[in-house]
């Protein structure tokens with residue numbers, strides 16, 4: 001087994017961080033480490049926290065870490081921020097904000113740079129989660145921004161999805177209905193000191209009471225709770241409300257375990273992973289070769305000139321590469 005994998009399995013935070021960086025940088029053969037870590041994964045509770053940029057997710061997570069540490073749970077945090085593709089302010093901001101946990105070996109915090117395509121990001125997140133799980137963190141919190149497709153993608157990685165909304169930030173109920181309803185296990189109204197918090201609360205309660213979240217095969221149902229998190233301007237109240245949120249997240253996990261839905265979610269997660277791996281080992285090399293050889297360009301040219309259609313072209317490529 002490789003040195004780095006061994007160190008990750010022993011809980012070495014710096015090794016975990018290095019491995020994640022190698023994954024981000026797509027250093028060749030890094031996947032070998034992922035193979036070695038795989039059997040040590042699947043034992044953590046993955047909590048997705050999603051919402052618009054500026055909704056206060058990182059601030060909330062910082063306090064959530066403290067709440068988990070009080071329960072003597074170890075915590076890993078992966079912050080995915082598509083709004084800063086380079087090493088932008090948000091990433092530095094997250095690091096500084098969560099610095100109070102820096103000396104605590106029971107806590108691992110890392111921002112994920114989001115270079116490359118959407119699919120690439122999802123793969124990188126999945127792999128980074130594996131690294132954190134293998135390093136022995138019991139709770140893995142994944143922060144994602146609610147931008148476009150990405151927030152929905154979190155459902156492929158997380159067991160429990162917390163959707164963070166802020167009064168008066170245009171998080172109107174139509175938008176919530178459209179996409180977030182299907183993925184939310186818990187709603188959080190953040191910055192509940194703001195105007196409109198009660199209105200949002202009522203609206204969300206209405207929506208939540210209609211919801212039958214996901215997996216209908218189970219006899220037990222989970223009604224989406226709506227939690228208010230107090231302003232950070234009142235640190236004690238803030239900490240108290242985050243503690244309640246922490247308990248609620250735990251309750252959802254216990255619900256998943258008892259109702260056997262955890263294994264459903266694990267299957268969904270694993271299916272997505274297998275898809276990524278198949279894409280990576282089958283389609284990616286083919287696309288690479290077509291690109292490098294200039295064939296992609298000439299195919300596009302033919303399509304533009306209407307000499308052929310994309311389906312026929314794809315069939316021709318498939319005949320060349322796929323033996324069956």
Ligand SMILES: Nc1nc2c(ncn2[C@@H]2O[C@H](COP(=O)(O)OP(=O)(O)O)[C@@H](O)[C@H]2O)c(=O)[nH]1
Pocket residue numbers: 051052053054055056057058059060190191192193229230231232233
């Ligand atoms: N008024 C108010 N501001 C907050 C609260 N929580 C966070 N903020 C501020 O909102 C801004 C964005 O917070 P951040 O946690 O980085 O949001 P993220 O982008 O969702 O991770 C920061 O300036 C925070 O200080 C809150 O409860 N009340």
Ligand SMILES: [Mg+2]
Pocket residue numbers: 057058059079090094143
């Ligand atoms: Mg953040």
